[in-house]
Amino acid sequence: MSRTSDTPFRSGYVALAGRPNVGKSTLMNALIAEKLAIVSPKPQTTRRRVLGILNGTDYQVILLDTPGWLTPKYLLQKAMTQAVEAALADADLVLMITEAGVPEEADDPVLDLMRTVRQPRLLAINKIDRIEKTLLLPQIDALHQAALFEAVIPISALKKDGLDVLLEQIRIRLPAGEPFYPPDMLSDAPERFFVGELIREQIFHRFQDEIPYATAVHIQTFEENPGRKDLIEAVITVERDSQKAILIGKGGKALKEIGTAGRAAIEAFLERPVFLKLVVRVRKKWRQDRHLLRQFGYT
Numbered sequence: 686m687s688r689t690s691d692t693p694f695r696s697g698y699v700a701l702a703g704r705p706n707v708g709k710s711t712l713m714n715a716l717i718a719e720k721l722a723i724v725s726p727k728p729q730t731t732r733r734r735v736l737g738i739l740n741g742t743d744y745q746v747i748l749l750d751t752p753g754w755l756t757p758k759y760l761l762q763k764a765m766t767q768a769v770e771a772a773l774a775d776a777d778l779v780l781m782i783t784e785a786g787v788p789e790e791a792d793d794p795v796l797d798l799m800r801t802v803r804q805p806r807l808l809a810i811n812k813i814d815r816i817e818k819t820l821l822l823p824q825i826d827a828l829h830q831a832a833l834f835e836a837v838i839p840i841s842a843l844k845k846d847g848l849d850v851l852l853e854q855i856r857i858r859l860p861a862g863e864p865f866y867p868p869d870m871l872s873d874a875p876e877r878f879f880v881g882e883l884i885r886e887q888i889f890h891r892f893q894d895e896i897p898y899a900t901a902v903h904i905q906t907f908e909e910n911p912g913r914k915d916l917i918e919a920v921i922t923v924e925r926d927s928q929k930a931i932l933i934g935k936g937g938k939a940l941k942e943i944g945t946a947g948r949a950a951i952e953a954f955l956e957r958p959v960f961l962k963l964v965v966r967v968r969k970k971w972r973q974d975r976h977l978l979r980q981f982g983y984t
């Protein structure tokens with residue numbers, strides 16, 4: 686790690702914020718080149734702040750992926766907005782993410798949130814792979830007009846386009862200082878958090894309507910067995926018997942598919958074989974239940 690005094694080591698926290706589904710988690714994964722945050726085509730996939738560490742030769746960027754900013758209708762969503770606020774409070778720099786071709790209204794709630802932030806702000810316009818460049822210019826202009834951002838950077842998190850420019854805009858704004866985390870650390874969350882998320886991701890991908898939103902996954906047992914596969918027992922909680930029946934499927938088929946795909950994703954993440962056992966249970970209105978929200982790690 687050779688460096689001179691005119692290029693000090695830089696290190697800091699960068700909060701990613703934006704509407705649901707704009708690609709915050711995809712961007713975090715693309716920047717750190719690891720699948721840390723789960724991603725789905727449905728809004729409100731992320732429910733907690735997820736920390737990801739990116740190490741360069743002369744910088745450490747600590748990314749804080751957050752849930753999409755929304756008006757909360759129930760306690761889980763309230764906890765999600767609080768996770769955003771906490772990440773913004775922790776950040777040295779705030780990166781708003783928006784979607785190309787979906788121009789913000791003047792009263793956009795995320796722009797309002799950005800007005801409350803005292804740290805430097807950057808804006809990334811994501812998903813530029815989906816629209817003509819000429820259509821992008823008016824949106825970039827309008828966002829410049831908001832006069833909130835030190836830079837507006839068009840990117841595609843999916844195609845990994847514009848990420849070098851974005852990273853450089855982040856790096857130059859980080860405070861000078863030593864790294865916060867050792868270089869081999871990717872996140873601050875335990876393995877069991879990621880394991881639960883990978884199972885939840887399967888449910889977001891496979892089921893429609895209320896089911897993904899009514900589902901929580903928590904890891905009841907995580908036994909590391911030297912010389913044998915780890916044993917992981919995950920509890921999938923839903924709100925109604927009818928949801929439980931759908932998750933399990935005819936003859937247990939649907940649950941078996943979640944298990945098979947979930948196990949493959951977990952093994953890819955952990956880089957070791959595991960034995961995965963899934964149980965489905967019903968807890969009426971868990972999304973409104975303080976104790977269960979805490980048990981599931983949302984508060």
Ligand SMILES: Nc1nc2c(ncn2[C@@H]2O[C@H](COP(=O)(O)OP(=O)(O)OP(=O)(O)O)[C@@H](O)[C@H]2O)c(=O)[nH]1
Nearest residue numbers: 705706707708709710711725729730731753842843
């Ligand atoms: N075409 C295109 N799709 C993208 C891009 N980035 C993300 N997506 C897609 O957008 C959808 C949402 O991505 P996520 O990363 O889960 O979005 P998010 O902002 O984290 O969503 P929440 O956690 O629900 O707030 C997924 O289907 C992604 O594949 C991009 O650059 N281009």
Ligand SMILES: [Mg+2]
Nearest residue numbers: 709710730731
């Ligand atoms: Mg997300």
